């Protein structure tokens with residue numbers, strides 16, 4: 001999936017900070033799961049739990065576990081019918097009224113064909129990104145779906161808020177937090193992944209959860225913007241600077257390298 005704030009381009013910079021050894025793995029803002037697919041923690045050895053508040057997204061991962069062939073068939077049908085008209089028809093379907101496999105296929109189809117691969121919903125939770133004019137969108141990427149399904153075997157999935165990690169994470173486990181970023185300016189904010197917003201109060205709550213986990217000697221890593229609030233909230237922990245090319249909220253030509261941070265609970 002294309003996902004705003006996707007981490008694929010940062011993995012090489014992150015590698016030196018991620019611990020080699022850890023127990024269970026938790027990723028509570030999983031989004032496109034770039035970090036999970038990179039680390040590939042083994043659920044046969046330790047618990048692996050991926051979660052997010054976005055139910056459409058978690059349904060995609062669940063369907064990869066339970067009905068890969070059905071999902072591939074549905075996506076092949078969407079690919080065969082792809083047009084602007086088909087896009088708006090599929091967009092108007094109410095996700096909650098669909099069977100899981102149809103809901104997952106809808107999410108992937110819209111993700112691959114909408115403008116910029118954004119996920120944005122209105123206040124009642126209805127997906128509202130317009131049609132993206134791509135020549136050949138990769139609606140059905142079968143080898144990638146099969147590889148993803150393989151990686152997800154035995155992984156726990158949940159629709160839940162990030163605080164739930166406090167219930168189970170223990171000493172030696174690894175938690176990677178990738179929250180919606182604290183905006184650097186008012187206009188750069190992009191927080192519409194779900195109908196719930198993520199403001200300063202949530203950033204502060206997340207920092208409390210981070211501190212609690214750190215005090216239990218859980219290994220915690222957290223990505224965020226290089227903003228004054230983030231430095232203030234994580235004072236006392238190592239904060240590493242990383243460079244990213246971001247272009248999510250306006251025209252592609254305003255893409256530029258910006259600094260982000262990776263906060264670690266350990267040295």
Ligand SMILES: C[S@@+](CC[C@H](N)C(=O)[O-])C[C@H]1O[C@@H](n2cnc3c(N)ncnc32)[C@H](O)[C@@H]1O
Pocket residue numbers: 003004005006007008028029030031032033034035051052053054160161162163178179180181193194196198
């Ligand atoms: C920056 S994105 C994660 C990007 C991901 N690391 C990737 O590589 O694609 C943030 C994610 O947090 C989710 N989210 C927002 N508020 C949340 C909350 N309170 N608890 C859990 N997840 C939340 C959003 O749905 C979104 O998928």
